[in-house]
Amino acid sequence: MDKRELGNSGLYVSKLGLGCMSLGTEEQSAVEIVRYALDHGVNYLDTADLYDFGQNEKIVGQALKGRRDQVILATKVGNRWDDVDDGWRWDPSKSYIEKAVKDSLRRLGVDYIDLYQLHGGTIEDPYEEAIEAFETLKKEGLIRAYGISSIRPNVIKRFLSHADIQSIMMQYSLLDRRPEEWMPLLEEHGASIVARGPLAKGMLSERMLAKASENVREKGYLDYSYGELEQTLSSIKERLDSRSMNELALQYVLSHPSVASVIAGASSKEQLAQNIDAVNADPLTDEEVKLLKDLTTSSRYDAHRD
Incomplete structure (x- = not known):
């Protein structure tokens, strides 16, 4: 599988990363999925200390035994649960980050983390x-x-201006094109996008709106009403019928040089295999990219702006 540099870090990540949150807590099954990913060219694993309150990091650590040198390992920090009775609280303090990294290293069973994310x-x-x-x-x-x-x-x-960050993980898909506004700024600062949610909660998979939640059916998704979703997905499928929806979804995100990797979850080896096939397919042509842009909505973030 092709790899791309993460920012200017010297770390080269596979175009498809495995989002570990969806692995579940059944260790044997989860370990098999991770090792299947590694066996098929995925070298980028993304977890977080919050996932299953540390259990996910432990499972990922078990899967990595004997294979640490094959992996770009990413985890996250900031959601603290060790001093609250229920749930978690936000804590981006220096003292907590320096404590939490040691806890993550212990759970993962490694000496270092390749990418540590707030x-x-x-x-x-x-x-x-x-x-x-x-x-x-x-x-x-x-x-x-x-x-x-x-x-x-x-x-x-703020972080692009004040820190040597190499990546920004952002929700990005054909149905959520908001990150495109910020790509020139990221390129200017030499940072990469790590794209999460590229299949838009499964709506950009082959099952399309069969995966839509009750909330989506009632209220739509971002700027799309449910009726607009039906029309948009139907048009994509009809106009680009030589490719699978998985392929279109993942290859569209990867068509942008700002994106280092797409992070897709997988709860089975079959689901993972579909995503691997999709990123290993031929890249989209310029005409296909333009058509997909014409068929979808380019939105922007309205909140949290200066």
């Missing part, structure tokens, strides 16, 4: 503390690069 954030956060923490961890060799996971424009602009 798992959210607001404009009110003490961002200088978080940046200082990440830079300290880099100097100590506990992480190789850092980034953020955020869709908030004011947070993204």
Whole structure:
């Protein structure tokens, strides 16, 4: 599988990354999915300390035994649950990040993390503390690069201006094209997009609206009413019928040079195999990209702007 550099980090990630949140808690099945991914060219695994309150990191660590050198390993920090009775709270402080990374390393069973990401954030956060923490961890060799996971424009602009971030994880798909507004700025700062949600909750898979939730059926999805979703997906399928929906969805996101990798979850090897086939297919032509843009809506973020 082809690889792309993550920002200017020197880390080369497979075009398809495995989003580990959907692996579940049954260890044997989850480990098999991770190892299937590694066996088929996926070298980029994305987890978070919050997923199943640390259990996901433990499972990923089990799957990596004996194969650490084959993997670009990413996890996230900021959602703290060790001092609350129920749920979690947001804590981007330097002291917590420096504590949490050691907990993640222990659960993962590794000596270092390739990409450490701030798992959210607001404009009110003490961002200088978080940046200082990440830079300290880099100097100590506990992480190789850092980034953020955020869709908030004011947070993204702040970190691009003040930190050596290599990546921004953003929800990005044919049905959610909001990140396209920010691609020139990311390219200017040498940062990459890591695209999560490329299949739009399954609506861009072969099952299309059979995967739509009750909420989507009632209220639509982002700028699309449910009727507009039906029309849009039907038009895509009809006009580009030589390709699968998975292929169109993943290849559209990958057609943008700002994107280093698409992160897709998988709860089975069969689902993972479909995504692997989709990213290994021929890239979209310029004509196909233009047609997909014409058939979908280019939206923008309305909130959290300067």
